[in-house]
Amino acid sequence: MPISFASNQFHHLFIKANVISYEFPLNERVRTMLRLEDLFLRIQRFVASTEKADHHAALGVLFEILEVASRADLKSELLQELERQKKVLNALHNNPQISEDALDAVLAAIENSATRLLEMNGKIGQHLRDNEWLMGIKQRACIPGGVCEFDLPSYHYWQHQTALQRRADLDSWITPLLPLSDGIAITLKLLRESGKLHHFVAHQGTFQQMQGGRVAQLLRLSVDQDLPCIPEISANKYALNIRFVAASFTAKTALYENDVEFSLTFCSL
Numbered sequence: 001m002p003i004s005f006a007s008n009q010f011h012h013l014f015i016k017a018n019v020i021s022y023e024f025p026l027n028e029r030v031r032t033m034l035r036l037e038d039l040f041l042r043i044q045r046f047v048a049s050t051e052k053a054d055h056h057a058a059l060g061v062l063f064e065i066l067e068v069a070s071r072a073d074l075k076s077e078l079l080q081e082l083e084r085q086k087k088v089l090n091a092l093h094n095n096p097q098i099s100e101d102a103l104d105a106v107l108a109a110i111e112n113s114a115t116r117l118l119e120m121n122g123k124i125g126q127h128l129r130d131n132e133w134l135m136g137i138k139q140r141a142c143i144p145g146g147v148c149e150f151d152l153p154s155y156h157y158w159q160h161q162t163a164l165q166r167r168a169d170l171d172s173w174i175t176p177l178l179p180l181s182d183g184i185a186i187t188l189k190l191l192r193e194s195g196k197l198h199h200f201v202a203h204q205g206t207f208q209q210m211q212g213g214r215v216a217q218l219l220r221l222s223v224d225q226d227l228p229c230i231p232e233i234s235a236n237k238y239a240l241n242i243r244f245v246a247a248s249f250t251a252k253t254a255l256y257e258n259d260v261e262f263s264l265t266f267c268s269l
Helices: 008-016 028-048 052-068 074-090 100-118 132-141 153-159 163-192
Strands: 019-025 196-202 206-210 218-224 229-235 239-246 260-267
Touching: 019 028, 019 229, 028 052, 028 163, 052 132, 052 153, 052 163, 074 100, 074 163, 100 163, 153 163, 163 218, 163 260, 196 206, 196 239, 218 229, 218 239
Parallel strands: none
Antiparallel strands: 019 218, 196 260, 206 239, 218 260, 229 239
């Protein structure tokens, strides 16, 4: 199906509309970074609370971070990407179209992040694995209802400490992982800002574009949130396929057969 650009009138309306955005990673590295970004944001919100139920949820997210971050090559991949971006950005010095102050700020952030990552000794999250008490809770948390007070009285006791004490403990467990969070945040920010926004129309809910051998690392799609449809994306170096399915939470997936106006950003470092 040929590419269909929306009219200029649609462009103005689309920009003003309330939209829902979706991000689709196209390789395993970006997929892992997006998962960790989401988990770090969630744990930050839970720790900020004073409620013991939220601190219980924070501990559950901490265990998820530990599992997702266990990839042996994650730290080295981040360091390699930060170094590559530093070289790319350094080449932009003396470019009249680039703010030197803004450029220096980004380079300083990259340098600081890389330094902190290098200071992370051993396997990511090893300080958590070495804590037998935490690992006991993690093991029980895999069992439905497995962290009740009669299963883990010591955890029940911890939950009845002051919010200040629980926060201090959570901070001590999370802080060693923060260089990873910072490195991911910088890398994803550069990735998201690398793309150019395009507007398309999916005729009768389907859209296809030939890639010509170009493969993005991340696709960012935005669509009017009032449209009752959800995008599904498949992509390789040859073609990009998008189908919009009807937003139904009781039936099997069915194609949304109306035209769908949407915006798409191809992001690649």
